[in-house]
Amino acid sequence: MRILVVEDDPIIADAVRVGLALGGASVDCVGTCADALAAVSTTRFAAIVLDIMLPDGSGIDVLSEMRARKETIPVLLLTARDEISDRVSGLDAGADDYLVKPFDLDELAARLRAITRRSEGRADAFLVHGAIRVDPTEASVTVDGRLVQLSRREFAVLAALMERPRVVRSRSDLEERLYGWDDDVESNAVEVHIHHLRNKIGREAIETVRGLGYRMRAV
Amino acid sequence: MTSLRLRLFIILISATGLIWLAAVSWIYISSQRELEHVLDTRLQEAARMVASLAEGLDRSPVDDTNPKTFNPIPLSGYERQLSCQIWSLDGQLIAKSSGAPEGVLTDRKSGFSDHEINGEAWRVYAVEDASKGVRVLVGDRLGFRERLVGDLVKGLLWPALLIIPLLGILIWLSLNRGFRPLTWITHDLAHRKVDDMSPVNVTSTPSEVRPLTDALNQLFAKMDLARRHERDLTAFAAHELRTPLAGLKAQAQVAIAADDPLVMKRALRQILVSVDRTSRLVRQLLAIARLDAGVEDQGSETIAIGGLIDEIAAATARPDAVTVSVDERLATLTWVVNRECLELAIRNLHENAIQHMPSGNVRWRLGSSPNDIVVEDEGPGIPENELSQVGTRFFRGQFKSAVGSGLGLTISQLALERIGARLLLKNRTDTKGLRAEVLRQA
Structure with missing residues (x-):
């Protein structure tokens, strides 16, 4: 799950980046409205964490601008103000959720999972395909009820494929979801992760569609 | 009545x-x-x-x-x-x-x-x-x-x-009719919501009542501005107070959740930075509270400006790439004022200059009048449209520093006012940066 964090305070941004990464997400941070809009137009994020008070404007304006551009990415607002009018204006501008500072990192992660789940049209917190069951909350995977240990990246690849099991995901698509801008990506990184995944969850589970990418095999 | x-x-x-x-x-x-x-x-x-x-x-x-x-023939009613x-x-x-x-x-x-x-x-x-x-x-x-x-x-x-x-x-009815515009205004005002500061409609107001409605509308506008100002202040204050706390909490959670000792150490270091920032904020809030309470009653003393600036510069941490130079002529300049106020003003100006530049020189020198002090930095300066606002509490402009609180210039301004001096902020014309002039009224 790739998340954009728009927060000008370096310490909060750092904590959110590291904290969400511990839960398996890859996080990019920007500190201004302009950078946020640029990031959204160039990269596909699963969700955005948006601070309201930014140095070059209001996060609400960024949100309105995004919604005006028909961007449907789920957005969670971070606000220092605990006033109902602020929350209402944020939600009315198109936010999916909000948190008041100081917030709980676990709650932020849970709310992000919830709004991405909703945006994908799923009510269930688990991703299930055949014998494979992915629990994004715990970042855990079971095959036939047996717990499988996956690395952070492997989990992210599997979760991406499981979201829509029969849709082909290209290598670049997966890379974009896996790595932030600051990460060094090896040219065959996705192949390596797929290889390890096949070893752990079963050789037949992931299907290679030649020239296009990968998808889960039909059950 | x-x-x-x-x-x-x-x-x-x-x-x-x-x-x-x-x-x-x-x-x-x-x-x-x-x-x-x-x-x-x-x-x-x-x-x-x-x-x-x-x-x-x-x-x-x-x-x-x-x-x-x-x-004679009798007249009816008025006989004889x-x-x-x-x-x-x-x-x-x-x-x-x-x-x-x-x-x-x-x-x-x-x-x-x-x-x-x-x-x-x-x-x-x-x-x-x-x-x-x-x-x-x-x-x-x-x-x-x-x-x-x-x-x-x-x-x-x-x-x-x-x-x-x-x-x-007839007179009563005409009066009622004549007073109807007043009744409308009364009705309008009586049925207003508490936070409705929109002006009274003056299109149908008779000219005699116009001065009253105009005054009312001016009052509404002033109240609206004051309330918006207060709301902004609350918003800025909430942001400045909650942001370091949010950083502290999030970093602490990272430190607890991290299995990697490196990640944990890094988070703990960030916590230390956050605590420093928060304590500086608390110090500044206390300074403002003292200035608001009227610290100027505590008496004046003769202060050598050059010495005071040296003292403050030595006590303030700064990045290695930032240098401080103090004009020698300041060494002979003395002001007879309250020491605490002057110290607060100079320290906050100094910190403000350092915070806004990664590298360069902070220069303290004598102003155009021999009684004035000037400090120049090589930071980004302040956008012209923000110059009038930077004295506002918690206001942080476009070029805000990572560790600022939006209180430094407010404190300087307040402290200088207390000792009868004035702070004038200008963008430098010779190079990028801000020039803060401390003007002593003779």
Whole structure:
């Protein structure tokens, strides 16, 4: 799950980046409205964490601008103000959720999972395909009820494929979801992760569609 | 409470009443005079008529056997109003009308006169005709006259009396109608929501009320501005107070959740930075509280400016790439002011300069006037449209520093005000950066 964090305070941004990464997400941070809009137009994020008070404007304006551009990415607002009018204006501008500072990192992660789940049209917190069951909350995977240990990246690849099991995901698509801008990506990184995944969850589970990418095999 | 409407009503009613009363009096007096004139003329004509008819009159005196009275055709309601006597020139009563008194009506030979006869007031006209040897006296009772005038005026008065309450009702209704714009404004103000600061609609306001509504609208605008200002302040304060706390909490959670000792250590270091920032914020808030409480009462002392700046510069941490230079001429400059205020001002200006530049020189020097202090940095400066706002508490502009709180320049400004100095902020024209001038009013 790739998340954009728009927060000008370096310490909060750092904590959110590291904290969400511990839960398996890859996080990019920007500190201004302009950078946020640029990031959204160039990269596909699963969700955005948006601070309201930014140095070059209001996060609400960024949100309105995004919604005006028909961007449907789920957005969670971070606000220092605990006033109902602020929350209402944020939600009315198109936010999916909000948190008041100081917030709980676990709650932020849970709310992000919830709004991405909703945006994908799923009510269930688990991703299930055949014998494979992915629990994004715990970042855990079971095959036939047996717990499988996956690395952070492997989990992210599997979760991406499981979201829509029969849709082909290209290598670049997966890379974009896996790595932030600051990460060094090896040219065959996705192949390596797929290889390890096949070893752990079963050789037949992931299907290679030649020239296009990968998808889960039909059950 | 005085009601303008009631006052106007009373004034209008009294004024109309007074005019009405004057009109009635005038009508009464003029009708009376007119009537008297008419009646006098009638007396005169009657006397002359009788005199001209007196030619072949039986000149034997009137006695019981020879009453010789004549009856004029009675007038309905005002019967026997006129009485007539015909006397011979030698003083014999020759004839009289019925109901006329026995005694002579007047001693006067001719003309008008008033007399009292048998307890009744009479108005008499006498005419003497020497050729016919008669004196004709015609008179009427003044009581009759007064009754006539009274009746006439009464006939006019009744409708006039009915008009008074009608006038009152009309005046009251007109007043209500006239006051309607005021009622609208009152209604508008009374039914306003507490936070509605929109101006009162003045399109239908009469010009007399306009100054009032204009003043009201100005007040609303001022209140709205003050409230917005307060709201902004609250928002800025909430942001500045909650942000370091949010950082602290999130980093602490990272430290707890991290299995990697490197990640944990890094988070703990961030916590330390956050704590430093928060304690600086607390220090600044306390400084503002002290300045607001009026620290200036604590007395002044002679302070060497150069020494104070050196002291502060030495105690303030700065990145290696930032240098500080202090003009030698500042060493001889002394101000006699409250030390705490000056120290607060200088320290916050110094910190502000350092915070806004990763590298460069912070230069303290003498101003254009030998009593002024100037500090110049090589940071991004302040956008012109933000220059007026940077003194606002918690305001942080576009080029805000990572560790700032939006209070530094506020503190400098407040502290300088306390010691009778002024802070002037300008963007440098020679190079990028901000110039802060501390002007000492002589």
